[in-house]
Amino acid sequence: MKKDALRDKVAVTGVGCCPFGENWDQSPSDMIVDAAYQAYADAGIEDPQKQIDAVFTGSIYSNKGPHECSDALKLFGKPVTMVSNYCATGTDAFRCGALSIAAGLYDTVLVVGYDKPKDRGVSGPSVMMDRVRDLPQTPAGWFALCASTYFAKYGAGREELAKIAVKNHKNGTLAPNSFLKREITVEEALSARMISWPFGLYDCAAQTDGAAAAVLTRAELAPKGSVLVKGVAVIAGPNPQKDPENDFLSWKPTGWAAAEVYAQAGITKPFEEIDVAQVHDCFTLTELLTYEDLGFIEKGAAKEHIAAGTFELAGRLPVNTDGGLKAFGHPTGATGVRMIYENVLQLRGKAGPRQVKDVSLALSHNIGGHPTACGIAILGKS
Amino acid sequence: MPGIVSYGAYVPPTRLGFAVLAGRAAKEGGPERAVAWNDEDALTMAVAAGENALRGFDRAAVDALFFASTTHPFQEKQGAALVAKALDLRRDARTTDVAGSLRAGTDALQAACDAVGAGSARRALVIASDCRLGAPGSAQEQAFGDAAVAFLIGEGDAIVTLEGSYAIADEIVDLWRSSGDPFVHSWEERFVVQEGYTPGLTEAVCGLLERIHASPGDFTKAALYAPDARSFAGAAAALKLDKKALVDPLFGRLGNAGVAFAPLLLASALESASPGERILLASYGDGAAAFAFAATPHLEKLEPRRGVAWHLARRRPVASYDRYLKARGLDAKEYGGGRDAGLSATIHFREREEDLAFAGQRCNRCAGLQFPRQRVCERCFAKDDFERVRLADRIGRVVTYTFDFFFPTPDPPTIVTILDVDGARVHLQLVDVRPEDVKIGMPVEFSFRRIHQVGGRPNYYWKGVPRA
Numbered sequence: 111m112k113k114d115a116l117r118d119k120v121a122v123t124g125v126g127c128c129p130f131g132e133n134w135d136q137s138p139s140d141m142i143v144d145a146a147y148q149a150y151a152d153a154g155i156e157d158p159q160k161q162i163d164a165v166f167t168g169s170i171y172s173n174k175g176p177h178e179c180s181d182a183l184k185l186f187g188k189p190v191t192m193v194s195n196y197c198a199t200g201t202d203a204f205r206c207g208a209l210s211i212a213a214g215l216y217d218t219v220l221v222v223g224y225d226k227p228k229d230r231g232v233s234g235p236s237v238m239m240d241r242v243r244d245l246p247q248t249p250a251g252w253f254a255l256c257a258s259t260y261f262a263k264y265g266a267g268r269e270e271l272a273k274i275a276v277k278n279h280k281n282g283t284l285a286p287n288s289f290l291k292r293e294i295t296v297e298e299a300l301s302a303r304m305i306s307w308p309f310g311l312y313d314c315a316a317q318t319d320g321a322a323a324a325v326l327t328r329a330e331l332a333p334k335g336s337v338l339v340k341g342v343a344v345i346a347g348p349n350p351q352k353d354p355e356n357d358f359l360s361w362k363p364t365g366w367a368a369a370e371v372y373a374q375a376g377i378t379k380p381f382e383e384i385d386v387a388q389v390h391d392c393f394t395l396t397e398l399l400t401y402e403d404l405g406f407i408e409k410g411a412a413k414e415h416i417a418a419g420t421f422e423l424a425g426r427l428p429v430n431t432d433g434g435l436k437a438f439g440h441p442t443g444a445t446g447v448r449m450i451y452e453n454v455l456q457l458r459g460k461a462g463p464r465q466v467k468d469v470s471l472a473l474s475h476n477i478g479g480h481p482t483a484c485g486i487a488i489l490g491k492s
Numbered sequence: 493m494p495g496i497v498s499y500g501a502y503v504p505p506t507r508l509g510f511a512v513l514a515g516r517a518a519k520e521g522g523p524e525r526a527v528a529w530n531d532e533d534a535l536t537m538a539v540a541a542g543e544n545a546l547r548g549f550d551r552a553a554v555d556a557l558f559f560a561s562t563t564h565p566f567q568e569k570q571g572a573a574l575v576a577k578a579l580d581l582r583r584d585a586r587t588t589d590v591a592g593s594l595r596a597g598t599d600a601l602q603a604a605c606d607a608v609g610a611g612s613a614r615r616a617l618v619i620a621s622d623c624r625l626g627a628p629g630s631a632q633e634q635a636f637g638d639a640a641v642a643f644l645i646g647e648g649d650a651i652v653t654l655e656g657s658y659a660i661a662d663e664i665v666d667l668w669r670s671s672g673d674p675f676v677h678s679w680e681e682r683f684v685v686q687e688g689y690t691p692g693l694t695e696a697v698c699g700l701l702e703r704i705h706a707s708p709g710d711f712t713k714a715a716l717y718a719p720d721a722r723s724f725a726g727a728a729a730a731l732k733l734d735k736k737a738l739v740d741p742l743f744g745r746l747g748n749a750g751v752a753f754a755p756l757l758l759a760s761a762l763e764s765a766s767p768g769e770r771i772l773l774a775s776y777g778d779g780a781a782a783f784a785f786a787a788t789p790h791l792e793k794l795e796p797r798r799g800v801a802w803h804l805a806r807r808r809p810v811a812s813y814d815r816y817l818k819a820r821g822l823d824a825k826e827y828g829g830g831r832d833a834g835l836s837a838t839i840h841f842r843e844r845e846e847d848l849a850f851a852g853q854r855c856n857r858c859a860g861l862q863f864p865r866q867r868v869c870e871r872c873f874a875k876d877d878f879e880r881v882r883l884a885d886r887i888g889r890v891v892t893y894t895f896d897f898f899f900p901t902p903d904p905p906t907i908v909t910i911l912d913v914d915g916a917r918v919h920l921q922l923v924d925v926r927p928e929d930v931k932i933g934m935p936v937e938f939s940f941r942r943i944h945q946v947g948g949r950p951n952y953y954w955k956g957v958p959r960a
Contacts, residue, residue: 241835251896254894307905
C-alpha cells in the first residue's frame with residue numbers, strides 16, 4: 111500500500127440519508143431516490159446526468175445487481191458497480207468510489223448504500239441456510255462468541271454491554287432520521303428477553319430498511335473547506351469459526367484495517383487525534399471490542415472506560431453519536447454510508463443537538479460476516 | 493462359525509416418566525421410557541450405536557452393513573448408505589436396508605451371519621434402530637422406547653458364535669403403520685398376544701431347539717421380545733425357561749424399542765455373560781425368529797462396551813409432556829425454517845465428507861489439522877497438499893460458547909460452541925448438557941444428529957456432547 115496515494119485527494123461534497131425504519135410504504139428505489147437527491151442538493155449537483163461520472167452502490171439483500179440503483183436514479187450510459195461485503199458493504203462502496211477518483215478516472219461519483227430487509231417477512235436477521243453446517247446459529251450467536259472468553263479474562267459483563275445500549279439509545283433520540291427514539295435504562299436492557307447469551311434484545315442492533323448516499327469529488331474541484339477523505343481501508347479476515355488461531359478476545363480484521371487506515375491518514379495516536387467515531391455496534395459487545403481493536407484504549411480497558419463515560423456524547427471520544435446501528439437502525443448495505451453521513455455533519459458542525467465540539471478528524475467502522483471483513487474510513491477537514 | 497465380535501448400543505439420555513406422560517409432576521424413580529429428542533431419529537441413533545460397536549475395531553475391515561429400522565425417515569433413499577458414510581465405512585462396503593417388520597433387526601442379524609458364514613463378507617456390521625411414535629394418549633406412546641443396537645459380525649474372534657437359528661413367517665394384522673401415518677397402531681391386545689405373539693415365539697424357539705438338539709434348560713440367558721411385561725412372563729412360562737435366565741426386558745426403564753428391542757436385550761445379556769454360557773434370542777414380528785449363541789473365551793478379551801447398562805445409567809428426565817410433544821414435532825406450533833426452499837442437494841453431495849463423515853484434513857507441510865477441508869492451508873498456505881483426517885472419534889475442547897435463544901428449535905436455547913479438535917477449530921452445537929454446566933476447556937466428544945429440517949427433509953451433521 112502506498113500510504114499517501116489517497117489522503118486529501120477526494121472530497122465528500124454531499125451526503126444524504128433517508129429515515130431508517132420499517133419503511134413498509136417505501137421500495138428500495140424510493141429510499142435510493144430520497145438519499146441520492148439529498149446528497150445531490152447537498153453537493154450542489156443540479157444535473158446528475160451530466161455531473162455524476164460513475165456510481166458505486168452496495169447492498170446485501172438485493173439480488174438485482176447495480177441495476178436497482180441505476181434504474182431508480184435513471185443514471186444510464188455510465189459505469190455503475192455493485193459491491194457486496196456483508197456489513198462492510200457501505201464502507202466498501204465508498205472506498206471504491208474514492209479509489210476511482212484517486213486513480214484519476216472520474217471527477218465526481220455517487221456512492222449509494224441501501225438495503226430492504228423488511229420485505230422478507232421475518233423479524234430480525236434471516237436464518238439463511240444453503241449448506242447443512244452453514245448456520246448452526248444466528249448472527250447474534252456469531253458475535254456472542256467473544257463473550258465467554260472476554261468476560262473470563264477481563265471481568266466485564268452484561269452490565270457494561272447494557273451501558274453501551276443505554277448510550278446509543280440516548281444518542282438515537284437526538285438524530286432526526288433514526289429508527290428508535292426512546293431512552294432505555296440499564297435495568298430494562300438487563301431484563302429484556304435473551305437472544306443469544308449474553309445478548310438480550312437491547313444488545314442487538316435494530317434491523318431496518320434504509321438508504322444513504324454520498325457525492326465524492328476530486329479535491330481540487332471541491333469548494334474550499336470541504337470534508338476530505340484521509341484514508342479508507344477494507345480488509346478481509348479469516349472466518350473466526352474455523353481460524354485455528356482465534357483467541358475470541360477481539361475481531362482480527364478491525365486491527366488490520368485500523369493499521370492500514372491510520373497509516374494512510376498519518377494517525378499515530380488514534381485516541382488523541384480522532385474526535386468522533388461511528389463504530390459497528392451490531393451487538394453491544396462488538397462496540398466494546400472495537401474500542402480496543404481500533405487502538406483507542408488498551409485491550410481489556412473497556413470496562414473502566416465505559417464506567418468513566420469516555421465514549422458518551424460528552425465524553426473524551428464520543429462514539430455512535432447518532433445512535434449507531436443499535437438505535438439509528440441497520441440496513442446492512444446502507445450502514446457504512448450512513449456513518450459517512452453522520453461524520454460529514456459532525457465535521458461541518460451541523461449535527462445539531464448531538465454535535466461534538468471541535469471535530470476535525472472522524473472515523474467510521476464496519477465489521478461484517480462472521481465477522482470476516484472490516485472497513486474503516488477516516489474523514490477530516492481540509 | 494460366524495458370531496458376534498463386538499457390540500454397542502445407543503439409548504437417548506432423555507427419559508419420559510409415565511407420570512409426566514399422564515400430565516402429572518415428574519416422579520423420581522418411577523417408571524419411564526427412553527425418548528429420542530428433537531435432533532435424534534433412527535439414523536442418528538444407528539450411527540451412535542455403530543460407532544460404539546466399532547470402538548477399538550478397524551472400520552476399514554467392514555465389508556457389509558445391514559441397517560434395520562421401521563422408522564428410517566425416508567421412504568425412498570437408503571438409510572444404510574447414509575449410516576455407512578457417517579461411520580466412515582469403505583465405499584465398497586455393501587449396504588442393505590432391512591425394514592417393514594419388527595423382525596427386521598434379527599433378519600439383519602441373520603443376513604449378516606449368513607454373509608460371513610458364506611464368506612462373502614469377513615466382517616459385517618448389523619445395526620437395528622427404531623424411533624416409533626405412538627399416537628398421543630395411546631398405550632403405545634407409553635410402551636415404546638427409542639434405542640439402537642449394533643453388532644459387528646465376524647468369524648474366528650467372535651465373543652459368541654451362532655449355534656443355530658429358526659424363523660417362521662406369519663400373516664397377521666396385529667401391529668401396523670400405513671405409509672403417511674406417523675403412528676403405529678395395534679389390534680386388540682389379547683388377540684395380538686393369544687394368536688400372534690405367544691404361539692409365534694413359542695413355535696420359533698421350539699423349532700430352534702429341535703434343530704440344534706437343545707432344551708430350554710441349556711440356556712443361562714434368554715433375550716426375548718415381548719409387547720409388554722405380562723406377555724413377557726407368559727411367553728417365558730410357555731417356553732419353560734429358567735426365570736434366572738431371563739434378561740430383564742427393561743419395561744418401565746427403556747421401553748419397547750421395536751426392531752432394536754430383542755437385539756438390545758441380547759447386548760444386555762452379553763454384558764454379563766461368561767465364556768461357555770449359551771444365550772437364546774427370540775424376536776417377533778410377522779412371525780418370529782429364534783437364535784442360539786454360545787459364548788467363547790474371546791468374550792473376556794473384549795474391552796468394556798458402551799452398551800445397555802452404560803446408557804441406562806445416563807438419564808435426563810423430561811420436565812413436561814408439552815416438551816416431549818414439541819421435541820417429537822407433535823404439537824401444532826410453527827417453527828421457523830421449515831418451509832424453506834431447501835438445501836442444495838449438490839452442496840450436500842460435495843460436502844458429504846465434512847457433514848456426514850466429519851472429516852477434516854491435516855496439512856502435509858505444517859502438520860496442522862483443519863476443518864472443513866480447504867484447498868489452501870489456513871496456517872502455512874500450502875495448496876492441495878493434505879491428508880484426510882476424521883474428527884468424529886477425537887476429543888474436542890470448548891474454546892468459547894454462547895446460548896442462542898433465536899435459533900429456531902423447539903427446545904431453546906441452542907448451545908453453540910467453537911471447539912478445538914487437536915488444533916482444528918469447529919463450530920458446533922453442544923447437546924445433552926445443561927447451559928450452566930458448559931465451561932471453557934471442557935472436553936467434548938461427537939454425536940451424529942439431525943441439525944434441522946430445512947427443505948422439509950432431515951439434515952444431518954455432528955454435534956458435541958460432554959465426554960463420557
